Amino acid sequence: MEIEKEKSVRVAVRVRPLNEREKASPRPSAVSVATKTHQVTVRKKTYTFDRVFGQYATQKDIFKGIVQSVVDEALAGYNCTIFAYGQTGTGKTHTIQGSLSPHDENAGIIPRCVNYIFEKLQATKSEYSVRVSYLQLYNEELIDLLGENKKGKQLKLLENANRGGVYCHNLEEVTTLTASHVFDLLEIGSKNRIMAETLLNDSSSRSHCIFTIRIHSKESSIPGEEMIQIGTLNLVDLAGSECVGRSGARNVRAREAGSINQSLLTLGRVITALVDKLPHIPYRDSKLTRLLQESLGGRAMTTIIATLGPGKC
Template identity: 35%
Template sequence: MPSTSDSVKVAVRVRPFNQREKNAGSQCIISMQDKTTNIKNPETGDIKSFSYDHSYWSHDGFKETPSGVSEPDGSNYADQKRLFSDLGQGVLDNAWQGYNAALFAYGQTGSGKSYSMIGYGANKGIVPITCEELFKAIDTSSDNKKQLRVFFSMLEIYNEQVRDLIVKEKPPHGGLKIRQNPKSGFYVEGLKQVPVRSYKEIEKLMESGTINRTTAATNMNATSSRSHMVITIRFEQVLVNDAGQSNTRSSDINLVDLAGSERADSTGATGDRLKEGSAINQSLSTLGNVISALADQAMGKTKVLVPYRDSVLTKLLQSALGGNSRTIMIAALSPADINYDETLSTLRYADRAKKIQNKATVNES
């Protein structure tokens, strides 16, 4: 079976200033040169540099903002279409070859994770564009010996509870159980996997799922920025030969919009809110620990224990991190001096993630 070893690919993307930052007269502390992203400490003027697979501003609109933008040629500007052609197209190519793929977005609340992944209005994000292109390719596929099938699922992890976003639930939510299959690893028992025949069907499911996510959060007096959302597209190619034997090539594409990476203490949470915050941080901080352990492993450290089992998120993402998957991380950043601490911590996180080595094998049976 064909297989490849590859590191996790990392792209950072800086959103434009928001109104609050403009009102505060914020300065831009990010500059870019090719793959390098630099961040300036607004107090000391000290500059730290990081190199990634891609360093992006969001789009040309950024040129109009006040200060500090240093690369006039525009090569680091990426609108949603470029995000798809640089990153999403590869995910699709992998899926056709039978590799699993994962794409996840990391960053503080308001940094542009959902914008990049899902998008707003006409500015469709990488997930809908990828789904749309998948169906374009399916619809123009001329190989009529092959049966092509797509399944869609969408879940949320909140407070270490898993909730199906395709099903309308009344509170209390969640409670789906995680089980382990000796061959394929962890999965969510009873999660709806909806067969879909067109992009339109996916679009509808994503819309209602997004509404379910927001409504549930409101019912619990929380915000959806504290939950992790995982969309899985399963793509199957069934080939039946003349003797009637069938061969299935499959690919799971995991698309993950993570909870805001800011620490509970910086949001002023206390009491119940803090407890909830720390449970959410259990998934996020375990993700951090898993990434650190895998980075250590890749740097040659031996006997590293990778704590996948310490959170729901890392159980479900096990194959995406150090396993059978080709994985991409988008780190979303604010340009503003007032977010220096969070932005630096996101850059460091992304720097560790890029060291992770995955070994992907074609899924064929």
């Protein structure tokens, strides 16, 4: 049991390449990476993680190195979550989503997971169904990126043990049988997502997004008996934390940044409380931590990919 518990949460770090502004600096980088020992050194302080990916790691390296094994667990009937966390402009959306063309080398975790899942399911020749949903959390408001937000269909968080804990009421789940259909849905959802330009990032995510793939598969284990497996894979692109003064955020953008930073601060408090084994975990202090409750403290297998900008500035 202890071995399984240790495997249930893994943390990886991905360091993006220097951008042109950082390269022009007299001392461009403050970060060094040792991939073999899984260590990141910031100035003179060294941190160790489960996996570390340097500036030249490809999208394929990320998928093969830490994501593929998680998808295999979801296919085996487990609840799994992968989320990208870090400052704005460090490559979270590129890592989680990237290009939505599955054969593009810049395709991110979501399109690679979709392709991999359907390839595996079709190879088994067993009965299966796949359902997907795409949820956005913007200024503590829940928005369905796939469904039409019709009158009287307000999204709200509810708790039900039979549905796996906290879930989003009225969130549309689309049943799909092909990877190409999922890519069409992703295109729709991505266009609906709220993005904006700041001084730190030309295309800054102003919301947290959760793309969920629910996999139902039927297998014949013993002659005359059938086994139904239900696995869930949550792929979460968190909005980036930012210093309002440095990002140049004003008015609406400043309010967005305040909401983002507040929910990420609560996420930090929840993780600290879990690590310290405190009797009370403040999940209810934000909608983000309520949504991720089963991913952080439940029985789910969780992978955190922390993205890091290496620039000294």
